[in-house]
Amino acid sequence: MSTNISSTAAVQQPERTPDPCIVVIFGASGDLTKRKLLPALYHLEQSGLLPKDFAVVGVARRPLEKSFAPDMKEGIISGGGVEKDEAKLDPFVGRIQYHAMNFDDAAGYDALKKVLADIDKKFGTKGNRLFYLATAPEYFSDIVKYLGDHGMAKPEVKDGEAKNWVRTIVEKPFGHDLESAKALNNEVNKVFSEDQIFRIDHYLGKETVQNILVFRFGNGIFENVWNRNYIDHVEITAAESIGIEGRGPFYETAGALRDVVQNHVMELLSFVAMEPPVSFEASAVRAEKVKVWKAIPPIHPADTVRGQYGPGTVDGKAVVGYRQEERVHPRSQTETYAALRLEIDNWRWAGVPFYIRAGKRLGKRVTEITIQFKLPPQMLFKDAQGKGAEGIQPNVLSMRIQPDEGITLQFGAKVPGPTMTISKVDMDFSYAEAFGKSSANGYERLLLDAMLGDATLFAHRDGVEATWSLITPILEAWAKDPINSLPNYAAGTWGPATADAMLKTDGRKWRKL
Numbered sequence: 001m002s003t004n005i006s007s008t009a010a011v012q013q014p015e016r017t018p019d020p021c022i023v024v025i026f027g028a029s030g031d032l033t034k035r036k037l038l039p040a041l042y043h044l045e046q047s048g049l050l051p052k053d054f055a056v057v058g059v060a061r062r063p064l065e066k067s068f069a070p071d072m073k074e075g076i077i078s079g080g081g082v083e084k085d086e087a088k089l090d091p092f093v094g095r096i097q098y099h100a101m102n103f104d105d106a107a108g109y110d111a112l113k114k115v116l117a118d119i120d121k122k123f124g125t126k127g128n129r130l131f132y133l134a135t136a137p138e139y140f141s142d143i144v145k146y147l148g149d150h151g152m153a154k155p156e157v158k159d160g161e162a163k164n165w166v167r168t169i170v171e172k173p174f175g176h177d178l179e180s181a182k183a184l185n186n187e188v189n190k191v192f193s194e195d196q197i198f199r200i201d202h203y204l205g206k207e208t209v210q211n212i213l214v215f216r217f218g219n220g221i222f223e224n225v226w227n228r229n230y231i232d233h234v235e236i237t238a239a240e241s242i243g244i245e246g247r248g249p250f251y252e253t254a255g256a257l258r259d260v261v262q263n264h265v266m267e268l269l270s271f272v273a274m275e276p277p278v279s280f281e282a283s284a285v286r287a288e289k290v291k292v293w294k295a296i297p298p299i300h301p302a303d304t305v306r307g308q309y310g311p312g313t314v315d316g317k318a319v320v321g322y323r324q325e326e327r328v329h330p331r332s333q334t335e336t337y338a339a340l341r342l343e344i345d346n347w348r349w350a351g352v353p354f355y356i357r358a359g360k361r362l363g364k365r366v367t368e369i370t371i372q373f374k375l376p377p378q379m380l381f382k383d384a385q386g387k388g389a390e391g392i393q394p395n396v397l398s399m400r401i402q403p404d405e406g407i408t409l410q411f412g413a414k415v416p417g418p419t420m421t422i423s424k425v426d427m428d429f430s431y432a433e434a435f436g437k438s439s440a441n442g443y444e445r446l447l448l449d450a451m452l453g454d455a456t457l458f459a460h461r462d463g464v465e466a467t468w469s470l471i472t473p474i475l476e477a478w479a480k481d482p483i484n485s486l487p488n489y490a491a492g493t494w495g496p497a498t499a500d501a502m503l504k505t506d507g508r509k510w511r512k513l
């Protein structure tokens with residue numbers, strides 16, 4: 001299928017520029033700031049979407065005053081696909097500052113407050129603040145509390161009117177189970193009101209994820225078949241070929257279920273399964289997502305599979321098993337792979353299984369949603385298979401979230417020739433072909449939305465608690481029942497045999513990706 005961008009491309013909102021502001025990143029010495037956040041901010045600058053009066057302040061414990069801005073510049077160039085002599089780059093880097101402090105040191109917050117006030121004077125940032133919590137999660141509560149204690153969490157009000165805005169972006173992981181997520185919500189809500197809080201999930205910044213909603217609700221034809229009458233089952237795969245990349249201590253306490261399923265995969269699931277919202281307002285979209293999660297009955301341990309990779313080969317190179325990774329317990333029970341079967345007990349989806357799998361060190365990096373439709377009701381062409389032709393197969397719609405972003409619809413076509421032979425063919429839309437390759441990393445949209453105060457693509461308190469309510473009982477059941485078959489898949493393969501067996505009992509197979 002050839003795809004051209006129509007000249008009538010619909011723009012949902014006219015481009016808006018945020019108010020002047022300072023983005024303050026706590027935990028700025030971490031990888032995320034250099035690899036993702038600063039490149040994303042610079043991409044916004046390149047597109048003219050940042051306010052003219054703008055500054056970034058990195059906050060962390062180490063004394064990095066001299067090296068921080070040059071290091072960020074390097075990150076923008078290498079991680080953001082930016083040429084080093086671009087005209088906008090040096091002026092942008094000139095607006096990056098660094099402030100060293102301990103996150104539990106009151107004096108540090110006093111000093112930070114003064115730094116920010118000085119920047120307001122110098123750059124005209126008008127008291128508007130976006131505090132980005134990118135530290136290890138154990139510091140979130142402290143930082144929020146100190147910001148509150150130091151009068152930095154609320155806008156200044158004059159004559160009953162707010163003179164500026166203050167918002168906070170909270171990185172994942174948002175809690176490690178239902179109870180801790182609730183506790184964190186309570187801590188943050190004591191200081192910031194819900195409309196100041198932006199819980200980020202970078203998957204929602206991905207174009208292909210937002211496009212799920214456009215595909216479903218911006219087109220007239222798909223919603224009619226998007227239900228239990230036409231759909232046989234749905235698969236969501238979030239496969240990575242990388243291992244844990246030196247993050248042993250973090251991953252040991254996380255595992256695939258907490259790291260990826262509770263957030264990224266659950267977000268994908270809600271976009272696939274939600275009802276059309278009455279508008280694209282944050283409250284309308286978030287309410288529909290929560291309804292999906294709440295309609296999922298508790299997931300029985302028999303409908304779950306955990307796995308852990310052993311040594312194997314990835315991209316032709318021998319790699320160690322999870323238990324041999326640095327700072328990982330040699331008998332670790334942490335899962336690097338999780339698969340679930342669940343149902344959504346509502347009018348649209350009752351009886352349609354959703355199969356989810358996510359893992360590290362799998363065959364390749366691919367995130368994909370597969371919708372498999374039912375076979376036609378009458379098998380008119382049941383003898384239509386032949387040499388290399390499969391005959392009638394169910395239609396499959398694949399939404400490729402990454403890489404090779406796009407959508408493919410597979411259907412049967414008559415093979416030319418004197419006999420009635422049917423083969424499957426693809427109707428394919430490729431993002432890169434239609435719109436060109438993009439160097440955006442997903443954070444651009446989310447940072448911009450937070451600066452604009454638009455929470456549509458951020459998680460609400462209710463949503464976070466709803467997804468943890470589904471995941472926590474599984475974590476508890478697994479913790480009570482350690483398994484001695486780990487590791488149970490070799491790095492570079494497609495996960496444990498038990499995951500295949502789970503689908504086999506339903507007469508199905510994971511789609512080969």
Ligand code: BG6
Nearest residue numbers: 172202203240259260264367402
């Ligand atoms: C992060 C997880 O949230 O998402 C990582 O902590 C994972 O373990 C990453 O690798 C995947 O993100 P992406 O955008 O590369 O699919």
